[in-house]
Each structure stands twice: as C-alpha cells, then as structure tokens.
Amino acid sequence: MINLLPDERKRSITAARTNVILLRYNILTLLSVFALTGVCAVYYMMLQANYDKALADSQANMSKVDSYSAVRKQADEYRNNLTLASTILNSSVNYTPVIFNIAKLLPDGVILDGISLSSADFTQQTSFTAHAKTITQATKLKENFQKSPMFSNVYFQSLTDQSIPTDGNTVKSTDYPIAVTISVKINKDKAFTDGN
Numbered sequence: 001m002i003n004l005l006p007d008e009r010k011r012s013i014t015a016a017r018t019n020v021i022l023l024r025y026n027i028l029t030l031l032s033v034f035a036l037t038g039v040c041a042v043y044y045m046m047l048q049a050n051y052d053k054a055l056a057d058s059q060a061n062m063s064k065v066d067s068y069s070a071v072r073k074q075a076d077e078y079r080n081n082l083t084l085a086s087t088i089l090n091s092s093v094n095y096t097p098v099i100f101n102i103a104k105l106l107p108d109g110v111i112l113d114g115i116s117l118s119s120a121d122f123t124q125q126t127s128f129t130a131h132a133k134t135i136t137q138a139t140k141l142k143e144n145f146q147k148s149p150m151f152s153n154v155y156f157q158s159l160t161d162q163s164i165p166t167d168g169n170t171v172k173s174t175d176y177p178i179a180v181t182i183s184v185k186i187n188k189d190k191a192f193t194d195g196n
Helices: 007-091 096-104 135-147
Strands: 110-112 125-132 151-161 178-186
Touching: 110 135, 125 135, 135 151, 135 178
Parallel strands: none
Antiparallel strands: 110 125, 125 178, 151 178
C-alpha cells in the first residue's frame, strides 16, 4: 500500500499523536500529584490526631504530677530521714561490751562510782573513780587493769583512806572507805571484744 498523503498531512498526524501522548503524560502527572497530595493530607491528619492525643496525655500527666508532688515531697523527706538515721546508726557506738569488760575486771570488795564513756575516752587518758573495802583490793583493781589488754598506761591518780580523819574529827565508818582514782588509756580495738 502506497501512502499517498501529502507530507504536510503526515507531519500533522505525527504531531497529533505526539500531542495525545503528551496529554496522557500530563494527565498521569496531575493524577499522581493529586494522589500524593491526598496521601500527604491523610498522613498530616493522622500526625495531627497523634499530636493532639499526645498533648492531651501530657496535660493529664502534668495534672497527675501536680497531684503527686506532695507525695513526692514526703517520699524525698522520708528518704533523707532514712539516710540520716542510717548515718547516725552507722556512726553510733554501743558501749555495753566495754562496760561489761570493765565490770569483769573488778575484784570483790570494789565498786565503781560510775562509768561515763564517750568516743574521746578512746583517744586520750581517762580516769575511773571507785571505792574499795581495803587498800589490797584497790591495788588488786589496778593490777587487773594493768594485766588486761583493754588498758594501757594504768596508774593511781589518788588513793585515800576516808575512814582516817585528817582534821581530828571522827569519820563515820563506811563499807568502802578507800577512795581510788585510776588513770588509764582504753585500747579501742581490745575494749569491744569479750576477751580481756
């Protein structure tokens, strides 16, 4: 078959076909832009809904935080008190073993006037006052303190017989007339153990 159409007509037909193809591409491009715009709009609406929900949850949580602030303050105060109590208990010293160890060293016929211990008594020379029935028992007290590893640098500060009048007046007799003051240094590492 021979194409007898004039050249001008052929170019016109070819141009018309190209225009139809370009028109289809333009329509497809526009449809794609509308589809992408729709997808973006849907995602935007979803994100906005999530943002609104998160904002509402945040405001609800903030109101809960405000209502729990008093409880939190009490919990912090309780925690601080527990820390302080723990510190106090860890730094406190139980002197009961020391007192029992000192009491074990007392011979018969000797009584201590009193025991007052503090942490300073373990770092320096301290003294105990006692009363004894006889000078021998007072000397035995000093010997017991010297033999004990709990004490070092043991010596009499004073040893007086209170039944002997010093001014010529008679003194009432007492069961423990010998007044004793003994100076000692307490060895802290030995004082809190049971062995003397």
